[in-house]
Structure formats: C-alpha cells, structure tokens
C-alpha cells in the first residue's frame with residue numbers, strides 16, 4: 361500500500377499552560393475525506409493551522425508522501441500542495457476578489473507587472489464555478505457578503521495545484537445552494553484523488569461527505585473511525601464525553 | 616473618490632487665492648509653490664508607502680538632516696558632488712532599513728521605533744557637525760536645488776538678459792519622476808499589492824504567503840531613501856548643510872498623506888492623493904504668506920484642514 365498523502369505524528373501545541381493539541385496523530389490518503397470534529401475549543405483549528413504552516417507546533421512531526429517534511433511557513437505548506445480555507449477566511453478587506461485570490465502568487469506580465477486583466481478573468485471563472493451569480497469582482501471584499509467572502513477563500517484554495525485541502529468550517533456562512541455547491545465540489549476533488557480534512561460541526565454534512573471521522577476532545581484525538589463503523593450518536597458521545605458509548609463495537613461488524 | 620474632493624479643494628484654494636491677489640496665479644509664483652512643495656512631496660511619497668502598511672515614520676525630518684550631513688562631510692572630504700549626494704541618500708536608506716528591522720524583527724511598534732530614530736538621527740547630525748552648518752560646498756552642490764530645465768533667457772533690447780521662462784526647477788522634475796515611480800510600484804508591481812495587503816490584514820497577508828517582514832522593511836527603506844533625496848534637494852537649495860533643518864517635516868508629510876486620503880489604520884492611500892495633499896499644504900502656505908498672514912495663523916489653518924479632511928472622509932464613508 362502506498363504511503364498516506366500526509367501523516368501527522370504526535371503533534372503537540374501549548375500556549376503557556378493551555379494544551380490546545382495533545383499528542384495527536386492522524387493520516388490522510390489520496391481521495392479520502394476525513395472529518396475533524398470536536399467541541400468548540402477542542403483544538404481542531406490549531407491542528408489544521410499547524411499543518412498549513414500558519415502555526416508552529418510545540419512537538420511532533422509531519423510526513424508528506426511518506427517523507428518527513430518541515431512546514432515552517434504557509435509557503436512551505438503550499439510547496440507541498442497543501443491549501444487551506446481558514447476559519448477566519450484570511451482575506452485582505454481593502455483588496456478586491458481577484459487580488460485576494462492571487463495574493464502572494466500574483467499573475468504577472470512578461471515585464472513583471474501585475475497582470476490584473478488576466479487575474480480578473482481567471483478569478484471570474486474560478487468564482488463562477490462556485491457561485492454563478494458572483495458579481496462586483498472589483499469591489500473591496502469588505503463590501504461583500506459573508507457568503508461571497510467564503511466563496512473567495514474556497515476558490516483561492518482550489519485554484520492552485522492542490523493535493524491536500526484543509527477546510528476549516530467552509531460552509532459556516534453559506535446559504536443552502538452554496539453549501540450544496542461545496543458538497544459537490546468536495547466530491548469532485550475527492551474523485552480527482554485530492555485528500556481533504558473537513559472541519560465541521562454539521563453532522564449531516566460529515567456523514568454525507570466523509571470517509572472517516574477523527575474526533576478531538578480537549579486537545580486529544582479520542583477516536584478515529586471509518587464512517588461506516590459509527591453512528592451519529594457514537595460521534596456525539598465522542599465529542600461530548602470523549603468516549604464511545606458503553607458496549608460499542610464497530611457497527612459494520614455487528615451488521 | 617476622496618482624491619476627487621481633495622483635488623476640488625486644491626482648485627478651490629487656488630481660485631480663492633488668485634481672486635484675492637492676481638500675482639498668486641503668475642508662472643513665477645506657480646513655480647515657487649512647486650519648488651516649496653517638492654521637499655514635503657518627496658517625504659510624502661515614502662510616508663504614504665509606510666502609512667499604507669499600517670505604520671508611520673516619524674524619523675523622516677531628522678533623517679533628511681542626517682543625509683545632508685553625510686553628503687556634506689563626504690564632499691568636504693573630497694568626494695565629487697554626485698557621489699556625496701548618493702552617499703547621503705544611501706545614509707537615508709540605511710536609517711529606513713534600521714527602522715524596518717527594529718519594527719519587524721524586534722517587534723517594536725512603528726511609532727516608538729521611528730520616534731527613537733528621529734532622536735538618534737538628529738543627534739548624529741548635530742554631533743557630526745558640532746551643530747554648525749557646513750558651507751562652501753561649491754557651486755555644483757547648489758545645482759540640484761537651484762537649477763532648472765528649459766530656462767529661456769533672451770537678450771533684451773537694452774542689452775540686459777531677460778528671463779522669458781524661468782524653467783522647471785530640478786526639484787520639481789525629481790518629485791514628478793519619483794511620484795510616478797512610486798505610483799507605478801504601488802499599483803503595477805507585486806510589492807505594491809503586498810504593501811496594501813499587509814496594511815489591510817497582516818495575518819491574511821502572512822497566510823497568503825506574502826513576506827510581511829520583507830515588505831515592511833522595503834517600505835521603511837524607501838521612506839528613508841526618499842528622506843535622503845529630500846535632504847539633498849533642501850540642502851542644495853540652501854547651498855549649505857544645516858544639521859537642524861527638517862524639524863517637524865514628518866508632520867507635514869503625514870498631514871499631506873492624510874489629506875490625500877491615506878488611513879493611519881493601513882490598507883488605504885495613494886501617491887496621487889498624497890501629492891494633492893502636499894500641494895494643498897503648499898498652496899495654503901504660499902497663499903496665506905502672500906496675503907500677509909502670520910506663520911502662526913498658517914499653522915492653525917493647516918491643522919484645521921487636516922482634521923476637516925479626515926472628518927469629511929469619515930462622514931462620507933459612514934453614508
């Protein structure tokens with residue numbers, strides 16, 4: 361069997377006395393969608409930010425394609441094909457959608473000037489794939505709706521060569537049709553062999569889209585299960601109590 | 616939008632002053648205003664870059680003086696004028712780079728870091744010269760500040776030369792070239808895009824792969840270098856290096872940027888706006904001077920204009 365796309369081993373993160381992430385190991389295979397669940401403050405975003413180079417881990421190591429790598433900056437992560445949709449979206453409010461989409465990776469003309477025309481047309485294509493009604497591409501994103509902003513953050517993550525996609529609550533601000541669009545997008549990306557970490561509080565989405573769930577409780581990984589082995593109640597128990605219900609056995613074995 | 620109203624204000628001021636005194640609108644006075652504004656304009660270019668990143672540079676007035684002192688000492692030591700001036704500009708850039716380093720690597724806020732540099736650079740300039748001016752730098756030293764292009768002089772009927780067109784002063788040309796260059800970098804190059812991004816949302820810029828520290832150091836270095844250029848222009852105009860020149864110039868430069876629409880919160884501003892702001896200040900000074908208003912009243916008027924400009928801008932944004 362080929363090595364996983366990415367494997368995190370024994371990841372730790374402390375903030376002074378606060379242990380945000382405690383000895384968490386998790387792996388992601390090509391074409392696999394892994395749901396990352398947990399109560400508020402469980403450490404999901406911290407774990408994801410460590411993988412995307414936004415936050416330095418206090419301990420542990422990361423392998424990409426079976427090879428140990430150092431991810432010290434967002435640039436490092438991108439170089440390994442890791443793209444992230446941050447829970448905070450990470451958009452520059454005064455810039456317009458194309459400028460945000462290409463921020464840090466601007467398209468340039470032969471002379472090294474910004475190629476705003478090409479960035480606009482590329483951005484329009486990328487955004488319309490997610491929301492055909494996306495207009496006002498020239499407005500500063502501060503003036504756009506929460507959903508439109510989220511669409512820009514998603515488009516930015518998938519526009520470039522992505523192998524591993526981290527989605528930290530990507531549909532939190534989206535309406536039902538955009539949420540459905542994102543669900544379709546996840547299925548398409550999955551079919552292309554892209555691995556996805558999906559952080560979500562929406563049990564329905566998780567069971568609809570994920571192959572596996574990993575539950576965090578107070579910073580620790582308290583369960584990593586094939587989605588077919590657990591029910592919503594099992595996952596809820598992991599989230600709330602940190603343990604599976606008494607007498608639990610893999611549901612597939614029982615059935 | 617802001618730039619339009621600033622431009623309208625400028626035009627209105629010019630109309631007002633010309634109505635009061637027809638001599639205001641003469642070619643000669645126009646060139647005087649351009650010349651007087653060029654130093655503040657040069658400083659305002661760098662200040663705008665820094666303000667857009669969400670920072671501030673309080674050191675430019677002192678750096679201007681230090682750059683002049685470095686150039687003066689180099690020329691006194693035998694360096695040709697162009698080399699001496701290049702060293703002066705380099706000294707300005709070095710001060711700016713130190714500002715950028717202190718702000719990004721030592722994590723000192725821009726206000727404090729550049730306040731420190733303001734004192735250090737002024738102290739150095741005074742220490743190196745013993746607080747005395749450096750004079751007798753030769754005529755070439757005065758060319759940059761006093762020369763002009765397309766000067767037309769014809770021999771009058773009485774045999775005396777008559778100035779048909781006084782020419783465009785070199786400082787004005789320098790300001791135009793550097794303002795255009797600054798606007799080009801800010802609008803057409805990725806460094807400009809990154810400057811806006813850093814000022815708009817530093818964390819987002821970092822997560823997007825923008826080298827935030829390098830971008831800020833770049834902006835402060837540019838501001839320092841431009842303060843150096845402004846120092847060359849000013850000292851050349853006086854044909855003397857004055858180590859105590861440029862006091863409070865940073866405040867004029869900040870005022871020009873703010874009148875021109877730059878936000879001290881970062882992410883907003885433009886070179887063209889700041890140039891309009893610099894000329895509003897220049898026209899006010901010149902016009903009030905010609906009207907015989909005292910320098911104290913001028914201070915008051917400019918202070919009120921700064922606050923009014925920002926207030927009107929905020930009112931409009933709230934609507």
Ligand SMILES: Nc1ncnc2c1ncn2[C@@H]1O[C@H](COP(=O)(O)OP(=O)(O)OP(=O)(O)O)[C@@H](O)[C@H]1O
Nearest residue numbers: 375378380398399400401402403404405406407447
């Ligand atoms: N920059 C920081 N400094 C200090 N503590 C932090 C920081 N970031 C996160 N924490 C702490 O780490 C813990 C985990 O936070 P994290 O953001 O990973 O939670 P989460 O699981 O993503 O929660 P949510 O569902 O609300 O998004 C929390 O207790 C939080 O207070």
Ligand SMILES: [Mg+2]
Nearest residue numbers: 404405447528
């Ligand atoms: Mg989170």
